Amino acid sequence: MDQTYDVVVLGAGSTGENVADTVVRGGLTAVLVEDELVGGECSYWACMPSKALLRGTEVLAEARAVDGARQAVTGEQDVAATLARRDSFTSNWDDAGQVEWVRGAGIDLVRGRGRLAGERAVVVTGPDGAETRLIARHAVAVCTGSTAAMPPIDGLAQVQAWSPREATSAKETPRRLLILGGGYVGCEMATAWQALGSRVTLLQRDDRLLPKAEPAAGKAVTAALRAGGVDVRLDTDVTSARRQGDEVVLTVTSEGGRQEEVRGDELLVAVGRAARTRDIGLDTVGLAPGDPLQVDDTLQVRDRPWLYGVGDVNGRRQLTHMGKYQARQAGAAIVGRARGEDVDTSDWSPFVATADRYATPSVVFTIPQVASVGRTSADAEDAGLPHRVVEIPLKVAGSSLFADDYEGTAIAVVDTEREVLLGVTFVGPAVAELLQAATMAVVGEVPIARLWHAVPAYPTVSEIWLRLLEAYRG
Structure with missing residues (x-):
């Protein structure tokens, strides 16, 4: 019926x-x-479990960045407790x-x-x-x-590769994890599993991570991953994959045409959807x-x-x-x-x-975070829009209080004819919380002249808005 x-x-x-x-x-x-x-996907295999896996690492990094607090951090993450907390956010897949x-x-x-x-x-x-x-x-x-997209790599279909679903729902830490793809999923999962005890190798075909973001974002995330022990390989093509016993074996071609084999216990394919x-x-x-x-x-x-x-x-x-x-x-x-x-x-x-045409906000929850909205400088160039890019260190009183030796970058793409923001990117610890203000400014097409009257509270990281306006004025 x-x-x-x-x-x-x-x-x-x-x-x-x-x-x-x-x-x-x-x-x-x-x-x-x-x-x-x-x-759906977000609740059980994407946003919620992935961010739950990352949160403990983020909290520890923030504590260790403040003298006086870092001395109190005497141990490492409890992996079992982290995975159990992750499971609670998925309601144990119920x-x-x-x-x-x-x-x-x-x-x-x-x-x-x-x-x-x-x-x-x-x-x-x-x-x-x-x-x-x-x-x-x-x-x-x-x-x-x-x-999850699967690229046409010889043998890939036979190696039982992880998709992002397996990466966010794994019940134990893989000893060696290979990750194919340096977008936001690959970078977030490299951050999470390296901190939980994996030896992670991240293979990226492009010459930088996060290729759709501002170049400064990819550089900062690459440096942080490498400092954390991740083997990040750029300009690297995977040409074949096979299982050899319990190992996944990838044949890769690096910059200059050099071929070698890379081995791991699990392979995560994160090349898009x-x-x-x-x-x-x-x-x-x-x-x-x-x-x-x-x-x-x-x-x-x-x-x-x-x-x-x-x-x-x-x-x-x-x-x-x-x-x-x-x-x-x-x-x-x-x-x-x-x-x-x-x-x-x-x-x-x-x-x-x-x-979703011109004002999409997004956050990559790596360490450092990458928070962005609107057009990048490359987007503005491709669209033929008259623009100017302002890129400055994220150095204000608020960031200095947030963490010792705080490192970050703020980037604004300004339409020089209309004097409005086309896009904003923040790179640094906890910058996700700066994003909604940027989103409102971009969506609302708030004139730069009016933004001068949006006074940031002192001492907060939001002072960076004043520094951006000052740099644009010159």
Whole structure:
């Protein structure tokens, strides 16, 4: 028997939950379809467990950076306690609490593997093989997220490599961990597992870590990882992989064409993510399986007004907070259209997602942290925008109090015609807490002349805003 709802949401991760919650708050009915854990990747295998693994290392580094406190630190991290704390943040991979929230929000849940089955239709195959057909009056929102990408390296498919899921949920510390990829996942997991006792080798094809960030960020993280004992190898290609007994053996080509073998007990592949659209029935509505969904700024799939692609599936910004942001915007657009409203699609409309075009905030929780929002200097150059880059040491009274010999960098990219910030990057201990102010300045396009009147409290690390403005004024 068919079950009909106003909105059918395929995928009950944080993005899907927010779409469903938004439309239900708007007076529509909604059902979530999920074949794994309700709450999705972030709750169980990404943001929460990874940051829990990193937090102890961060706290110890902060204590050891202050004379008087460092003398009190007489031991190392308790690995078992760290892993147990990590497990508590995932509720030991039990989604009962999330399911309770879904029901309390007035959202229905169908367990099983969901696939599109033509316009406004989803067929769900349950754990017992039984099928349920769901019909959407107004919209189907695809929120199936992304999956770890695997590069076409000879033998890689046979070595049982870790994806980020295994890296964040491992029950014991690997003795030797090889990491392929120097983006934020590779750098964070190198930081976490090296501190928990692994000998980590990080292999990066590019000539720097964090290649999409400002160059100063990659340099600082590389130096810190090496100082912590990580073997960081840049300009390194992995050409083949094999298992030899209990070892993973990689053949690598370094700068200059030198070949050698690198050995470890586990291999983490962290080279990016691909939209999870391969087996969700896109072919039944004339779309190509495996491709990201092409959407407009209301997250509506082009030429299919009943279909929405929200979060990682559209490839715009594969970050949890941006998925949630898109979910709120998509949900508002779905409700507006269901009510027959004229859905405004201008840049400042409440129905559209624009922040993922020019004002995405992100934090890499390495030591030091890298916090950024908006365009980098390279982005501004590529876009042909008139700009000036201000890069200064993060040296203020607040940072000196925070840690002895505090090292950090602040970078602002300023539109020299409009006199507004295009982007900001902070590199240093605990700089994540500076990011929201930068995000507001970038999103709000606050004129530099007005920022002079946003007086930072003394003595805090936020004084860096005054130093940036002074450096820009010259």
